[in-house]
Amino acid sequence: MISHIRAAGTSFLLDARGTGVPSVVHWGRDLGALDEAALTAVADAAVPAVPPSSIDMPLRLTLLPGLTDGWSGRPGISGFSSGDSRNPGAFSLVGVETPAQHKLLVRLANIAGSLAITVEIELSEHGVLGLRSSITNRASTAFELGSLDVILPVPDRASEVLDFSGLWTHERRPQRHRMAHGVWSRESRHGRPGHDDAFLLTVGTPGFGFRTGEVWAVHLAWSGDKRLWAERSALGPATVGAGELLAPGEARVEPGETWTTPWTIAVYSDAGLDGLSAHLHPWIRSWSTITTPRPVVLNTWEAVYFDHDLTTLGELADVAGRVGVERFVLDDGWFSGRTDDRRALGDWFVDRAKWPDGLMPLIDRVHRAGMDFGLWVEPEMINLDSDTAREHPDWVIDADGLSWRFQHVLDLGNPDAFDWIYARIDALLTEYPIRYLKWDHNRDLLTASAHRQTTALYRLIDAVRAAHPTVEIESCASGGARIDLGILRRVDRVWTSDTNDPLERQEIQRYSSIVIPPEYLGGHLGAARSHTTWRTSDLGFRLATALFGSAGIEWNLTAAGEDELASIATWISSYKSLRGLLHSGTVVRADSSDPALSLHGVVSSDGSTGLFAYVASGAPLTALPAPMRFPGLDPDRVYRVAPLSVGAEPRAIQDAAPPWLGNPEGVCLTGVVLAAVGLPAPLLAPEQAALYSVTAVG
Structure with missing residues (x-):
């Protein structure tokens, strides 16, 4: 059979005739409504010539390309079973199902019968293509999965590559180059996407811009290690690919078990990068957890840092309420012994020295000022100088290894550690009327299994949200080091970058918003002198920059002048009247x-x-x-x-x-x-x- 799914200007055409792995005939511009005869003609016409000194049949790119197909580029699957060097070997087609409109299930098995793979393919009504695979081990011995990736063809005219790199406070820096023979691969080994995350790998016609050119793009909806790549083979075909980056031995599939990959998100546009956003943003909004207008947030970090006391923060809350802030977030420094970033992380009890009566006096003050209350947490991390680490050293991943910001990683894959951190978050959300968690993640993993930690993180967030469905969560990872469509399924906001410098923010927000809708992108009005760059910026530039996103403030407003406060109040009023447009438009x-x-x-x-x-x-x-x-x-x-x-x-x-x-x-x-x-x-x-x-x- 030949399957053709199409929506919103995009077609995906799969030739599943015969017994081999189906070939991807086309992904890109909509081919129109084609009947069975026309689909057959297209698929037949796409069969290439056989060149000299090559395999003795036409080379066609399949859903799972590899050496057994004559494909010498990056393979769709790699791995082995103990004592069997033939694995995974060649695969054949078991069948194709169409469980719903715009959805395909392609079932494959290797010749030895030891492995079965199901490839899910979905094309949303918004023109967003999603693919993922599940592999089941039918053998009597374990299968060591090396990779299981999505590889898609792109035409020869897609000869320019755009992806992103960056640093802390300088995320989403674009980089371009021309495609040549070989692989341009962007790999992340941070245990999170990282500040240098490739983010979205796009290939397109030369000179494509925001409004012009044909582009094909892939993104991996995964918050752990990953890779994105573009490859032009000397054999002729050009491809883009995406997949989880697995460490040796990390994906051991035991007999009878199934391993499922993250979703690869693929988007085509004939209207440049803005065309990608025009597909992605409505699709994300169709499943978004956001149900209410994005409130104006005041975060206390750059206002007071670790210096917490009721008098100072109460005064800050009063001024914030007066200018129209709607949510007050108490950042790092509220828990026992936390006087700096070198100690107490992991001891999630309210500090009775700073807060002798708990957090309720501050929360009451915040409520009287007309705001709801949010709290900063960093559940995935721990300081060695903490009661938790001293009592449970086995919960710390690689305690003798490198520290980062004086902290280590809490092993969420350890059931006891998982239960402990969930219980502490649950206790806080039960005891206090907390409407919002700023969920931080301030270091790379650098060890252990990124897959194990990432899947445990997803389970933890899912458990917290199930128990406290009215609590919103913001994902922060030293700023923008974990912004992807895997974490976005579980949160209501992302912290775009740790810098509030408007000059840096202009570029960071421009490119982050290609994928992420503005209502998710936290952007704050900071003080005149930037906390991260030491650059001084005019108030007007800071106001205009922070307007386009999920707006907030990170500034000690008690030190602001009355003229500045009046300007801020006007800005907040304008944001409230404009956010319906900003957070739903194109x-x-x-x-x-x-x-x-x-x-x-x-x-x-x-x-x-x-x-x-x-x-x-x-x-x-x-x-x-x-x-x-x-x-x-x-x-x-x-x-x-x-x-x-x-x-x-x-x-x-x-x-x-x-x-x-x-x-x-x-x-x-x-x-x-x-x-x-x-x-x-x-x-x-x-x-x-x-x-x-x-x-x-x-």
């Missing part, structure tokens, strides 16, 4: 010829409204920059474009502003004119941002 980004200038925004799903930010990260290349072009609008509708103030004005270096900005009513033009011609830009000083509202007229 994210758009204009391509720019000047790396110092960018324009991004959100357009409502019905195309009636939009909010855009024009950002100058540095000095422009020319005295008169190119016009601002506003993408994503209905080309035939007329829109009014007007400046928007959210509490502080941007600085400009100009003798006169463009005349259209002098009209308090703005300017009215069609969507096609705004996208193709645009509007003259203000001459912003470096590190400034101007906001514009766009509203359909009539």
Whole structure:
């Protein structure tokens, strides 16, 4: 049979005729509604020639490519059974099932009959392709699985690769190169994706941008070790691949057991990177745990650090409530003996020296100020200088190994350790009216089984959420070191980066939001001088940057001036009125010829409204920059474009502003004119941002 699933501009075509592993004929642009005869014609026409000095049959890329197919690139599966060097050997087709529309189950078995594999393939109504495999060991001896990956074909015109790297406070840095023969592989061995996570590996037509070009992208929905790659074979085919990165002996499949891989998420777009977001964001929103507007958060970390006392934090809560904050989060330093980051991690009891009456006096103060209460925890980690580590040294992974931020990893795969940490979290959430956990993870694993720890983490979060379904969870991992579609299934927010420096945040948020919808991306208004870069930024730039996401504050507001507090109150009021648009609309980004200038925004799903930010990260290349072009609008509708103030004005270096900005009513033009011609830009000083509202007229 030939299976064709299609949705939202995407087709996936699988040739399952015969007894071999089915071949992937096509993944990409929608091929339209094809009947059985047309599908057969497409599949037959796709069979290539047989070149000299090669296998004596046409080479076709299967769902599980390997040497037995003549494929000498990265294989779809590797591993062995004790005493049997033939394993896994060649696989054959058992059958293809269609349990639901847009879903396939491909069942395979190796020739020896010792292994069975089921490949699940789903194409969502949003055009997002998901694939994962389950392998069952039918032999009498264990099977040592080395890898079980998803490999998908891409056409030869997809000759440019984009992925990401980064550092702490500098996550999601894009990097591009041309594809040549061989493998471009990005591997993570952090026990979490890491600050240098490849995140999303995209191949596309040369020069593809945010709004232009064909692109094919893969992401692994997994919070442990992984790899993403692109390969162009001298044999001809080009592929992209993804899979969990397994350590030797980590995936031992015992007789009768089944091992299931994480989901690989694959997306095609003929409209550049924004087209990927246009598929991914609605799909994520279709299963998101978020059900209420994203509250304005105040986190205490950069306000007080470890210096906790009721008087200081009570005053901070009062000021936060006055400017409109909706959630107050008490960060690190609240538990017994925690005076710095070198001790007490793992002892999850309220510090009676700092909080003699427990946390309720502060929580009452927070509630009186009109906010709900959140708490910081780091359940996966432990200090050796802690009562828990002293009493249970066997719970510490590699206690004699390297420390990181003076901490080690708590072995969540140990049932006793798992039960202990779950009991402490459950006790806190039962005793106190905590609505929110900031769940941190401040070091790499560097040892043991990343798979074991990651699956245990998932079980722990799932157990906490099942017992306390009204508690929201934010995933933080030294900032943005664990942002993936595996953790996103279990949390309501991610901490995008530990930096609140708006200049760094502009780039981090731009690229993180290709995959992650803005409502998940925590972004905070910090003090004028950045805690992480020591750069000083104007209030207006900080306000405009923190607006686009799940907004919050990380600043000692008791030290802010009255003018600053008034600006913050205006900003919060603006955020509350705009978050319905920001957190449901389509994210758009204009391509720019000047790396110092960018324009991004959100357009409502019905195309009636939009909010855009024009950002100058540095000095422009020319005295008169190119016009601002506003993408994503209905080309035939007329829109009014007007400046928007959210509490502080941007600085400009100009003798006169463009005349259209002098009209308090703005300017009215069609969507096609705004996208193709645009509007003259203000001459912003470096590190400034101007906001514009766009509203359909009539």
